[in-house]
Amino acid sequence: MTLLTDETGRRGETAGRRGRWIDRWEPDDDAFWAETGRGVAARNLVFSIVTEHLGFCVWLLWSIAVLYLADNGTALSVGQVLWLTTLPNLTGAALRIPYTFAPARFGGRNWTVVSALLLLLPCALFVYAIENPGLPFWALLLIAAVTGLGGGNFASSMSNITHFYPTDKQGLPLGLNAAGGNVGVSVTQLTMPPLIAAFGLVALGWVWMPLVLAAAAGAYLFMNNLTGAAQAYTLREMGRISTRPHTIVMSVLYIGTFGSFIGYSFSFGVLIKTQFSGVQASDYIWLGALVGSAARPLGGWLADRFGGTVVTFWNFLAMGLGVVAVWAAVEAASWPLFLGAFLWVFATTGVGNGSTFKMIPAIFKVRTLAGLDAGDENAVLRARQAARRDASAAIGLISAVGAFGGVLIQQTFRVSLERTDGIGAALIVLAAFYGVCVVLTWTAYMRRAGTGRARASLADAGV
Template sequence: MTAVTDEVTRQGQAPPRGGRWIDDWEPDDERFWERTGRRIAVRNLVFSILTEHLGFCVWLLWSIAVLNMPSLSVGQKLWLTTLPNVVGAVLRIPYTFAPARFGGRNWTIVSALLLLIPCGLFVYAIENPDIPFWALLLIAATTGLGGGNFASSMSNITHFYPANRQGLPLGLNAAGGNIGVSVTQLAMPPLIVAFGLVAVGWVWMPFILLAATCSYFFMNNLTKATSSYTFREMVAISRRSQTVIMSVLYIGTFGSFIGYSFSFGVLIKAQFPDVKGANFIWLGAFAGSVARPLGGWLADRFGGARVTMIDFLLMGLGIVAVAVAVGAGNWPLFLAAFLFVFVTTGIGNGSTYKMIPAIFRAQALNGVDEADSSAVRRAMALARRNAAAVIGISSAVGAAGGVLIQQAFRISIEETAGIGPALAGLAVFYGVCMALTWYCYLRRVKSGDAVSQTSLAEAGV
């Protein structure tokens, strides 16, 4: 019997079914949370962050590699950084539902070990410089496995925390992964100088094995979070109006973060060719990653929709400042403005992910008698299950949005030799997202659907 089994049994609950499974998990029960739940949740969060972090490190391998491949055109470089994003976005759908099917701990182990594939293929590609471009594209596509990790990690951690305390842990979990982007972009250039480009593939392998081992020994599966989603259920969840709305908003926040992260080095080189981009590209992803927990904390304190709406306004203003810097050829202003935009993407990532659990909690509890504790528990379980699914779905759509941003920059550069048109389109899009947030979650209405904008606002959305 494991330590977790002993701990849960001492609280007077039924023991798990064996291994690293926990059968009785009631994080919204304050007594359970303080005595048992918090310690277990934090431990699982720590090792979830480790695996997700490595996923992002692997996902961004080619964003570094292309800067050291002068024979490639700007378009080819953007394709090699775009395809991993496409694959990562697509994989986030099955990865979302994998923890519910196999168990959060079990899938974390598998998803970590899968990262060995893109690392090994990267080494092969670099050691065979005559490999055709189509083969490079296929090899780069496998790094999308790292992008899928985010969805499974976030949907799994959602089940471990109380509904009213998910903003900060989800922000920390996501930030720990997101910062893998800047770690790759910061650590790899000196490693390449010392050992050659091939080292970018080798360096992550021992850490991947360590993450899988730690997940095996220290993480848990939650029985209540494990269930098989039918295809019909997945389609139904994806069609819900709240899923669609939050996915659009997440395109604006995470789509911007990952799109800019993949493209930042190429954009610097295209607009300021005399600047050594490798010295600066890590700053953007780092700023956005560090800001993500702040967005979750602000959303817990002031409401996710309020923070998100203001954040989109700031994102739009930041993009305008980037456009001014490009027009003036002002490198310091360009860097400062783009870093500001990265910070706002991080804040928006945290605040939107606070909104999702709050939305589905409000919907599930609508019409439920609060005096009926069993009914409340069932409603909360349903809310957590739906929120976990929507978090994964919106993360997939958001990542796909990053692809659109990358392609917008590619087309803008190829057609106009500049990024001005792409920046103008982004500024307009952020304005639309700001208006959508207000209309759906902040305006007050006297009546409406079962869960109106008023009730959502009162629920802390």
């Protein structure tokens, strides 16, 4: 089972069509996957990771910049600082919705190129803001909001990569793709302080521009568009997918995992600075995002091995216990306990990110194939394609809701700090929310599938 061969000699890339398009793509067919699919998918995954990584680097610019604004001549209150780190999260979450459907309309490779080049805009505006320290606060907010372009990249990247891999092998590649982006948070927070010390805060904008251009060139030269995935969604289809019960449930769970990761990542430096004034926040801020990013592929691998539901259920329990430990550290004013407990929480956000993203395509596959005659190969093939397409859209929508959840977490900390001069109240609220996620996971995907055919189908799909 082979595809046409284009002028580059790469099997699977259709000759005679403008651009790098693949007309036939059947990753769930074992023979196709072994002969053609695996290599092409891996190549697209690599360049997807690179572009998404830079998107996160740009998205988090202000999370590190706010620690140095006073030295640059801009004095802000704690509330204003938190707004500067919240607004990029808010716009990034909003942009994930159109970014989700962009690969289907323009082609995954084409949109990756465009979305990479768009990152030049927030970098240039950041340089302008730093070189003009007298700008009013509203102008800083607008400039910070534009860095949300980097947050949108995640949705289009994940939505696109979903099409390249077999449903039962998506946990690890989706985990790697997401982790490659997530680690951009840590890279920005780790590498930028020395660069700022050497060249000033303005270097935080300039450094990413040549890397963005290189990533766009790599995507242009080496990625592919999938004809079967390039079917634009109508508003009715988007509404249908967004209102499905499983889309809603998984959105709530993803608020608990990715919303926590990105909310903590944006806030971690400010939390350290307000709770432990004698600690240099920039020395530690990068650790949380690094641990959370590294744990994401682990979550995907565990979900492939044990099932996404089981991993997600126990992981939310671990998240709740971790937040309680952070609260105890704050009450005891123990910096070592605070750092260790918060890194544990970051690790659980990563594991949960990987396991929940494994669940989404598996759930759609089970629901779409239910009741079909397994002997009707054409019907099964069409159903698999429909499930993959709907899961791709759901992943983007769920990722947008998760990012909005990060905004809620940041605002929970802001309200707690402004009203109680501490973060204990926020931590109690978060621990209670993780408890809700435990109950929701059990009710929706463990108890309901406890016996019989439903449980077998979900287990076979890796839910």
